[in-house]
Amino acid sequence: MTEPIFLEPVFHEKIWGGRKLATDFGYDLPDGKIGEVWAISAHPNGPDTIANGPLKGKTLDVAWRENQEYFGHQKEKVFPLLTKILDANDSLSVQVHPDDAYAAAHERPGELGKTECWYVISAEPGSYLIYGHHAKTRQELADMIHRGDWEHLLRKVPVKTGDFVYVPSGTIHALNKGIMVLETQQSSDTTYRLYDYDRVGADGKKRELHLQQSIDTTTVPSHDPELNITKTTKDDATITTFVTAPISKFFSVYKIDLDGKLNQTPTAPYTLVSVLEGAGTIEADGKSYPLKKGVHFIIPNQIKAWTFTGKMMMIVSTPGAEQ
Incomplete structure (x- = not known):
């Protein structure tokens, strides 16, 4: 697919x-x-x-x-x-x-x-x-x-x-x-x-x-996880890394603030995406698919490169290591 x-x-x-x-x-x-x-x-x-x-x-x-x-x-x-x-x-x-x-x-x-x-x-x-x-x-x-x-x-x-x-x-x-x-x-x-x-x-x-x-x-005593939240820029996007291994073995979670284009390749077997603000498109295998606020989708394993275009804020997650 x-x-x-x-x-x-x-x-x-x-x-x-x-x-x-x-x-x-x-x-x-x-x-x-x-x-x-x-x-x-x-x-x-x-x-x-x-x-x-x-x-x-x-x-x-x-x-x-x-x-x-x-x-x-x-x-x-x-x-x-x-x-x-x-x-x-x-x-x-x-x-x-x-x-x-x-x-x-x-x-x-x-x-x-x-x-x-x-x-x-x-x-x-x-x-x-x-x-x-x-x-x-x-x-x-x-x-x-x-x-x-x-x-x-x-x-x-x-x-x-x-x-x-x-x-x-x-x-x-x-x-x-x-x-x-x-x-x-x-x-x-x-x-x-x-x-x-x-x-x-x-x-x-x-x-x-x-x-x-x-x-x-319940964990006793209670303690706060020490997150290492970082921001990087790529193409026309700012990517915020909220959590990933080794802090979380279950998932990695990122925020993408896009104003223009962002070319990406997979870092995991599949990727989950939620559009929380704005609108745009995702292009994969030469086809373009419209995106808007409130749309959620999975980028499957067969897609080896994709491009986001538009003005959007997205939360993206990938699975952790197999348990």
Whole structure:
């Protein structure tokens, strides 16, 4: 396949969601509080459908199993990454995600752990995240969770538009009201909630908490990863490297600010691209494909060179080493 793989996104209603994915990105949303668009997904809880080319009509999970030539003949049983946009119209639950070993032992067969990262598309003035905690030992963590001593346990971190946040598995975290992010993560849908503001769901009941799993999987003591964010220029683009190996073994994530042309060749078996601002084209194998804000696609293994043209901001990710 010598053309990009464009995808039809899947939308998920959330108690904390809103309608900004329609107003800001032009998505045709279903009714309700839509919190997430799963933009590049092969996860069984929301696999995207391929919109073009020889694989048109297949879901990405089926293509991963049946058409490995498009992905460089990888050994992973499942497509390893998931790209989302999240609209936090209200605060998300305070939560933590397991690593691969814990997920394999305690969740459905094939479920991965969840290391993720956020590019902050927009954040209202005064916005902050829950990121990390103040407990020094696991016993202190458990005691503070069971007492509900959130004021002393949880760490609040200011955040603004354009920030990048890396969230390894084991990190207590939460997006708060007024923040929209592009999330790059392992392909997992496992979340352990330790606090949910005593909210009730559509059924009138408080949502389930996972206190023991949270205590078991949280990294103690908490620590911030030391990122080495760098900027380089190439052709008519500025490329910001947010995270890559050895800090992250699961993915590399970049931002491309383009005003003109950018010629690229692959650095991985396949490449994931999300257009977050502007419009332009991608040219591959002599053909040109239009791009605009809100479009997400995969550059498959068969494409050995491509050119972006236009005025765009894109978040690009590539998979880490095979696990």
